[in-house]
Structures are given as C-alpha cells and as structure tokens.
Amino acid sequence: MTDTLLDIAEVAEESGLAPSALRFYEKRGLITPAGRNGLRRTFRPEVLGRLALISCARGAGFTIAEIAGFLRATPSDTELRAGMARKATELDEDIARLTRMRDSLRHASTCAHAPLVECPDFKATFEGPAPQSIRA
Secondary structure, X not given: OOOOOEEHHHHHHHHOOOHHHHHHHHHOOOOOOOEEEOOEXXXXXOHHHHHHHHHHHHHOOOXXXXXXXXXXXXXXXXXXXXXXXXXXXXXXXXXXXXXXXXXXXXXXXXXXXXXXXXXHHHHHOOOOOOOHHHHO
C-alpha cells in the first residue's frame, strides 16, 4: 500500500500556512518533505499534525529554536525537560492573566457602571497578588 502524499500547496491550504512558512520550517528542521513531484515538495499527511503542534507552540510564545528542541526531545534530555516545566509554569500564569481579562471584559460588556473600568467588580478582577513573573 502506498502513502498518499500531499504537495506543498495542499499542505499550505490544509494547515493555513503559507508555502514560504513551510519551506522555512523545513529549512529549520521542523518538518521533512517526503520527496518531490516535479519541482513541488511533497509531504506525508502526518505533517499536518506536526504543523498543528508547531502553530500551537508559536501561538504560546515558543521560539523556533525552542520548538526544534522540543521536537527532538528524549526522556534523557533533563535540561530540556526542566525548560519545558518552566515554560508550563509561564503558560499557567499567562492563562490566569488572560482568564482574568476575559472575565473582566465579559462583565464590562453588560455593566451599567460609568466609567466601566471603575466598576468595583471589574477592578476586583485585577486586585490581589501580582503573578510571579510581574513580581520578579
């Protein structure tokens, strides 16, 4: 049984990434083409899952170098795994901050207080101890 290969245009369309981004990710070793069909790169369908992971990591603030390291990680990479744990803590702080902002905006969208940002309920969302990353 032969694998169905996707050309670069199909991968770009399905992933929502520009072909230039795919070529960049290939150059950085994040993805590997299966070969070529004429002048066009071809990829196995599994590349779409890898690209979803890369896009998620980019959206979470990972650098290309961090993603490359993550993709090569093995259980014996203790330093890299410690870095992953630190990044997970940073993401927890980001999630908490964004959740506070989301909740405040939802409240403000229905609040009758003038001005909205002076509403005690709105302001209470931002009071309390600052996240560790802000205190440092």
